Amino acid sequence: MSLFIDHLAAIVGSQNCLTSQGDLAPYLVEERGLYHGSCRAVVKPGSTSEVAKVVALCAEAGESIVPQGGRTGLCGGAVSEMGQVVLNLSRLNRIRSIDAIDYSMVCEAGVILATAQEAALQIDRLFPLSLAAEGSCQIGGVISTNAGGVNVLRYGNARDLVLGVEVVLADGQVWNGLKSLRKDNTGYDLKQLFIGGEGTLGIITAATLKLFPRPREVETAFCAIPHPQAAVELLAIARAATGDAVSAFELLPRIGLEFVCRHIPGCSDPLSAPSPWYVLIELTSAREGGELRAALEIMLEKALELGLVTDAVLASSKEQRSALWRLRESLPEAQKFEGGSIKHDVSVSVSKVPEFLERATKVVLAALPGVRPVPFGHIGDGNIHFNLTQPVGTDKAEYLEEWERMNRIVHDIIADLGGSFSAEHGIGQLKLGEMEHYKSPLELDLMRKIKRALDPKSLMNPGKVVRL
Ligand SMILES: Cc1cc2nc3c(=O)[nH]c(=O)nc-3n(C[C@H](O)[C@H](O)[C@H](O)COP(=O)(O)OP(=O)(O)OC[C@H]3O[C@@H](n4cnc5c(N)ncnc54)[C@H](O)[C@@H]3O)c2cc1C
Numbered sequence: 001m002s003l004f005i006d007h008l009a010a011i012v013g014s015q016n017c018l019t020s021q022g023d024l025a026p027y028l029v030e031e032r033g034l035y036h037g038s039c040r041a042v043v044k045p046g047s048t049s050e051v052a053k054v055v056a057l058c059a060e061a062g063e064s065i066v067p068q069g070g071r072t073g074l075c076g077g078a079v080s081e082m083g084q085v086v087l088n089l090s091r092l093n094r095i096r097s098i099d100a101i102d103y104s105m106v107c108e109a110g111v112i113l114a115t116a117q118e119a120a121l122q123i124d125r126l127f128p129l130s131l132a133a134e135g136s137c138q139i140g141g142v143i144s145t146n147a148g149g150v151n152v153l154r155y156g157n158a159r160d161l162v163l164g165v166e167v168v169l170a171d172g173q174v175w176n177g178l179k180s181l182r183k184d185n186t187g188y189d190l191k192q193l194f195i196g197g198e199g200t201l202g203i204i205t206a207a208t209l210k211l212f213p214r215p216r217e218v219e220t221a222f223c224a225i226p227h228p229q230a231a232v233e234l235l236a237i238a239r240a241a242t243g244d245a246v247s248a249f250e251l252l253p254r255i256g257l258e259f260v261c262r263h264i265p266g267c268s269d270p271l272s273a274p275s276p277w278y279v280l281i282e283l284t285s286a287r288e289g290g291e292l293r294a295a296l297e298i299m300l301e302k303a304l305e306l307g308l309v310t311d312a313v314l315a316s317s318k319e320q321r322s323a324l325w326r327l328r329e330s331l332p333e334a335q336k337f338e339g340g341s342i343k344h345d346v347s348v349s350v351s352k353v354p355e356f357l358e359r360a361t362k363v364v365l366a367a368l369p370g371v372r373p374v375p376f377g378h379i380g381d382g383n384i385h386f387n388l389t390q391p392v393g394t395d396k397a398e399y400l401e402e403w404e405r406m407n408r409i410v411h412d413i414i415a416d417l418g419g420s421f422s423a424e425h426g427i428g429q430l431k432l433g434e435m436e437h438y439k440s441p442l443e444l445d446l447m448r449k450i451k452r453a454l455d456p457k458s459l460m461n462p463g464k465v466v467r468l
Pocket residue numbers: 031066067068069070071072073074076077078089109130131132133136137138139140141142143144145146147148149150198199200202203204205332424425428461464
């Protein structure tokens with residue numbers, strides 16, 4: 001055991017400084033199995049001051065740090081390499097304060113997202129960030145990745161939901177930026193550097209989060225639509241007809257529904273006839289009185305007349321609502337049963353989604369005959385998970401070797417349409433190459449300058465987001 005490890009253990013307690021291979025193993029696993037980590041130690045501090053002491057010690061010793069939340073990130077950002085120190089935030093799990101009048105709460109980094117949502121509901125408020133990994137991902141992780149999820153359309157992504165942050169900087173100083181101000185026009189908005197920074201500029205130890213009125217009415221509909229153009233037109237109509245009450249608007253292709261019904265127990269097609277595409281619409285309102293249901297029914301009638309919707313089912317209970325959401329949220333899991341999947345987390349402006357889907361589908365089918373495109377996701381934000389399932393009967397490993405070639409084909413179309421090659425999952429290590437290919441040299445240069453200014457020894461999650 002080295003002196004450095006002894007010092008780490010003295011800060012966090014020996015039971016929270018893990019070094020044996022058996023103890024380290026769970027912290028090295030990555031969500032998609034694309035990477036396998038290695039590290040020197042996993043430390044689990046229990047307070048901001050312990051985080052600060054660990055970071056100061058690492059800075060002095062020149063040891064690099066990989067911050068880690070719930071390890072649900074999809075770009076390998078929390079995966080460490082040999083010799084690195086993993087700084088796991090899960091013990092910083094207190095909700096420090098919650099204020100119904102200010103519509104805000106202060107959560108430590110290790111608070112599980114679902115716990116934060118529940119705490120808000122307890123005081124009749126809503127913390128709207130919601131995604132399928134909410135039972136495992138942590139507040140520090142969702143802020144560091146600027147996570148999106150299913151309610152971005154109405155409430156914005158993590159960046160829009162943070163009023164302040166507390167950060168341990170690369171030299172171990174603590175910046176207390178935990179303000180809960182709605183207005184603060186005092187120069188550079190420093191918190192924005194750490195939101196979406198993926199742990200490369202500092203370690204978020206706590207954040208002040210925005211809350212909203214708790215919805216009193218929720219209406220959910222699963223609609224069959226003829227094509228993606230109908231989806232974007234339907235969204236425009238739904239927003240206007242419901243007074244912008246649309247909080248989620250998700251796209252699902254027929255093949256996706258088939259995968260879910262085939263592989264996820266308890267899932268079945270809720271409509272009587274197959275349709276090439278579907279959208280899951282959710283409306284929410286903080287008012288009671290049944291107006292939302294009426295607005296949804298009127299809007300769907302109009303959409304049926306216009307041919308934008310061919311059939312629809314409306315949830316009439318909490319259980320039915322969950323069953324409809326399961327069709328959408330189980331899709332990534334269901335895809336795993338069909339073999340390898342080459343993923344794209346892309347965005348274009350909403351009106352360009354149909355053109356993107358048409359062009360990208362045509363080109364990938366020509367490049368790799370038999371490949372099965374499964375485009376789904378947050379079409380209301382222009383964000384599509386353009387996932388490509390391997391052709392039937394082919395070898396998974398061989399198929400996955402096509403990853404970079406297919407990425408280039410799809411991302412070139414995205415670039416041509418003025419879109420983003422990473423809409424909500426971030427960069428991590430997975431998309432470093434795409435970053436260098438598609439970001440302008442000027443933007444990369446600015447990012448490197450920021451990185452060097454805040455982390456001159458490059459010890460904070462090096463090799464992620466931007467290569468120096
Ligand atoms: C089933 C599933 C569904 C998902 N759906 C969505 C979705 O709809 N939208 C979406 O945006 N994402 C989604 N994700 C991705 C993932 O859940 C998010 O990226 C999430 O925000 C990661 O949080 P985490 O706590 O697991 O972070 P980790 O995976 O542990 O870390 C992610 C990154 O943040 C850094 N980090 C973690 N904590 C801190 C901290 N306290 N300070 C500084 N840096 C830190 C890590 O170093 C790493 O770079 C999904 C993932 C899964 C598995």
